[in-house]
Amino acid sequence: MNDIDIVPIAEQHIDGFHQALDTVARERRYLTFLEAPPLESTRAFVRDMIDNGHSQFVAIADGAVAGWCDIRRHAQPIHAHGGALGMGILPAFRGKGLGERLIRTTIEDAQSKGLVRIELNVHADNARAIRLYERVGFVREGIGKDFVCIDGRYLDVISMAIVRR
Structure with a gap:
């Protein structure tokens, strides 16, 4: 897995990012999208x-x-010390x-830019992602009951954050 490069996203990665986003979204399990937004919106x-x-x-x-x-x-200025995390890995x-390499790189970069609080929402049935987030330091802050409905199936969402000052 070390032959995969983790690099800051650049213009030449947009089409590939869009394809990866669409692939993960169409699994209908992990993201707030059921398909990627149009390519121009992603761009x-x-x-x-x-x-x-x-x-x-991106992982290349x-x-x-x-x-x-x-x-x-x-x-918003009163929330600008924090940010929201999103991620996805092709099946x-x-x-x-790879997910751990990606998230650690991204968190380190965000914190070097002054972010103190990083938050995310994860579907409660996504045990692999929850383990990853906890392994890198996220803690559970709350649960949104029936927060997501995909194909008639209601899912809870766990709110998590990592705070470093």
């Missing part, structure tokens, strides 16, 4: 992340995006330590 999102210095990294395997992790600083690359 605008990534350009905004780059232009505003938000932390976003054989020239293709195999996963991503991003932390977007909150816009073939799961369970091999």
Whole structure:
């Protein structure tokens, strides 16, 4: 798994990021999307992340995006010390330590830019992700009951955060 590079996202990664996002979204299990937004919306999102210095990294395997992790600083001044984390890994690359490499790189970058609080929401049935988040220091802060409904199936969501001052 060490032959996969973790790099800051760049313009040339946008199409691959969009494809990876769509693949994970269409699994209908992990993300708040059921499919990726249109490519132009994804392009605008990534350009905004780059232009505003938000932390976003991609895992590159054989020239293709195999996963991503991003932390977007909150816009409101009273919340600007924190940001929200999102990530995904293509199915073939799961369970091999790539998620931990990605999340640690992204958290370190965000904290170097002054973020104190990083938060996320995870579906309560996503045990693998919850273990990863706890392993890198996230703690559970609350549960949203029936927070998500996918194909008529209601899921709780666990809110987690890591705070370092």
